[in-house]
Amino acid sequence: MAEKNKTKIPYEKVDTQYYSQWYNKVIEEADLTDKRYPVKGMNIWKPYGWKLMQNIDSRTRKHMVNTDHEEVKFPLLIPEDEFQKEADHIKGFDDEVYWVTRAGRNELDIPLLLRPTSETAMYPVFDLWIRSHADLPLKIFQMVNVFRYETKQTRAFTRMREIHFFEAHTCHETGEEAEEQIKQDLEIMEKLSKKLCLPNLELKRTEWDKFPGAEYTVGVDSLLPTGRLLQIAGIHQYKTNFAEAYDIMFEDIEGEHKYVHQTTYGMSARLVGAIVGIHGDEKGVILPPAIAPIQVRIIPITYGDKQNDILEYCQKIKEKLESSDIRTDIDDREDVRPGSKFYDSERKGIPLRIDIGSNELEDKTLTLVRRDTSDKKEYQFDELIDKVKHEIKDMEQSLFENAEEFLQENIVDADEISEIDENKIYRIGWCGNRGCGEEIEETTDRHILGTLYDGEQYNGECIICGNEEAEAAYLCKKE
RNA sequence: CGGGAUGUAGCGCAGUCUGGGAGCGCACCUGAAUGGGGUUCAGGGGGUCGCAGGUUCAAAUCCUGCCAUCCCGACCA
Numbered sequence: 001m002a003e004k005n006k007t008k009i010p011y012e013k014v015d016t017q018y019y020s021q022w023y024n025k026v027i028e029e030a031d032l033t034d035k036r037y038p039v040k041g042m043n044i045w046k047p048y049g050w051k052l053m054q055n056i057d058s059r060t061r062k063h064m065v066n067t068d069h070e071e072v073k074f075p076l077l078i079p080e081d082e083f084q085k086e087a088d089h090i091k092g093f094d095d096e097v098y099w100v101t102r103a104g105r106n107e108l109d110i111p112l113l114l115r116p117t118s119e120t121a122m123y124p125v126f127d128l129w130i131r132s133h134a135d136l137p138l139k140i141f142q143m144v145n146v147f148r149y150e151t152k153q154t155r156a157f158t159r160m161r162e163i164h165f166f167e168a169h170t171c172h173e174t175g176e177e178a179e180e181q182i183k184q185d186l187e188i189m190e191k192l193s194k195k196l197c198l199p200n201l202e203l204k205r206t207e208w209d210k211f212p213g214a215e216y217t218v219g220v221d222s223l224l225p226t227g228r229l230l231q232i233a234g235i236h237q238y239k240t241n242f243a244e245a246y247d248i249m250f251e252d253i254e255g256e257h258k259y260v261h262q263t264t265y266g267m268s269a270r271l272v273g274a275i276v277g278i279h280g281d282e283k284g285v286i287l288p289p290a291i292a293p294i295q296v297r298i299i300p301i302t303y304g305d306k307q308n309d310i311l312e313y314c315q316k317i318k319e320k321l322e323s324s325d326i327r328t329d330i331d332d333r334e335d336v337r338p339g340s341k342f343y344d345s346e347r348k349g350i351p352l353r354i355d356i357g358s359n360e361l362e363d364k365t366l367t368l369v370r371r372d373t374s375d376k377k378e379y380q381f382d383e384l385i386d387k388v389k390h391e392i393k394d395m396e397q398s399l400f401e402n403a404e405e406f407l408q409e410n411i412v413d414a415d416e417i418s419e420i421d422e423n424k425i426y427r428i429g430w431c432g433n434r435g436c437g438e439e440i441e442e443t444t445d446r447h448i449l450g451t452l453y454d455g456e457q458y459n460g461e462c463i464i465c466g467n468e469e470a471e472a473a474y475l476c477k478k479e
Numbered sequence: 480c481g482g483g484a485u486g487u488a489g490c491g492c493a494g495u496c497u498g499g500g501a502g503c504g505c506a507c508c509u510g511a512a513u514g515g516g517g518u519u520c521a522g523g524g525g526g527u528c529g530c531a532g533g534u535u536c537a538a539a540u541c542c543u544g545c546c547a548u549c550c551c552g553a554c555c556a
Binding site: 016017020021024028035036038039040092095096117146148150151152153154158159160163165211219230231232233234266267268269270299301302303304335337338339340341342343344355357358359367478 | 480481490513514515516517518529546547548549550551552553554555556
């Protein structure tokens with residue numbers, strides 16, 4: 001028995017150091033990423049991990065296309081002068097851009113930067129694309145890598161210097177239309193969260209925490225087992241801030257020239273980090289069925305004289321599942337014992353496993369095992385599709401609900417600063433003034449993530465100044 | 480970007496203090512037996528000791544610089 005080399009790091013929910021060890025171990029064992037690339041904050045997507053990311057992207061893409069967005073791909077490099085047109089935006093990103101200043105041995109006339117996000121790449125072109133109200137709304141998105149030179153403490157998927165990024169950009173005739181767009185983005189986010197099993201809070205960020213250049217920002221935050229919030233999406237209302245800087249105007253129906261109203265919606269590989277962190281256990285990662293590269297793995301238990309019959313039976317099951325669009329594979333490696341295959345399937349987070357040995361072959365049954373609960377059930381072959389579909393649905397729901405419960409359990413009300421001492425989300429009263437806000441952040445060493453986008457009733461008073469007109473603000477450490 | 484720790488075979492580590500032979504476990508390869516929860520035995524392959532300088536007759540070991548990883552801050556999606 002090779003006890004000591006097994007994954008035995010328990011799923012520790014509080015200690016960040018332990019969490020970090022566990023996280024790094026399971027993402028490696030699940031074959032999602034290789035972090036040994038010799039540039040800080042830039043990792044390799046391994047085939048299995050990349051399939052997972054692409055499955056997430058496909059879902060996102062589908063939602064975007066269904067809501068009349070079109071996919072584009074802008075260049076990676078942005079000229080310095082275009083980057084510098086919106087003052088707040090530059091201030092927000094200036095310290096973290098990578099510069100390209102040389103080509104071969106020659107200095108470039110105009111330094112180029114690697115996009116940290118694509119506003120400044122796209123908006124000069126929007127000015128060319130948009131002439132009249134007939135060109136609006138303009139709704140596009142792209143999935144690209146962006147670069148941000150920030151934070152010494154990088155982490156796979158959640159804090160990278162090269163980020164796999166989704167960004168949707170829209171232009172509208174009116175502020176109302178732009179507001180509608182934000183509501184639509186949040187609806188998409190909700191649908192996506194269900195499938196990714198990532199319950200979250202949609203919080204309108206504070207003035208000092210909004211996206212650089214935005215009028216306001218809605219952050220979408222999920223709670224990690226460590227009790228820290230991880231932002232998994234950002235939805236921004238730009239109003240005409242960028243339009244004014246980039247001169248993006250249209251002629252309306254009366255012949256008047258007006259600035260467009262803009263929004264953006266961004267997500268990243270953080271979704272993967274959140275899934276790993278929130279759903280993983282002591283055996284490794286657990287992938288939500290909707291996006292798992294392999295949804296069902298069949299494990300033949302072949303020995304003795306029935307090997308071929310068993311393999312044939314497995315193949316039959318695989319074909320039947322695939323005809324119902326269920327992603328399936330067979331672990332038919334020889335010389336690897338079933339026990340190892342079980343562990344392998346678990347480490348990769350494959351939602352469902354089907355064990356087929358001589359018993360199942362004889363009785364025309366199958367043994368179905370769930371990754372999240374380890375429940376093992378025996379079914380008739382005829383029930384295959386129904387049962388697998390049912391378990392997939394049930395697992396999806398149960399992953400989401402468990403995470404939702406964890407999130408809700410960890411939101412606690414605090415009336416006094418002194419009550420704020422655990423790794424939880426605190427709901428506090430806040431008058432909305434920056435002075436009080438900053439005092440809250442400084443004394444508690446936490447961030448105000450904002451107030452619920454949908455709003456909520458709150459009867460308490462500001463935790464600092466006692467003003468009775470306070471709103472409920474959410475306070476937590478950020479990942 | 481400030482503080483701390485670490486870097487030796489694919490992974491996990493010993494060896495570094497006190498300079499002289501590069502080792503252990505797992506994984507991998509070959510063979511046989513085994514086979515429903517990480518099989519066993521036998522044999523075998525694999526390392527620029529993170530990188531670059533320096534000290535020395537001699538450097539994994541001592542010194543300097545850099546790179547990367549992990550932790551605590553600051554910053555961010």
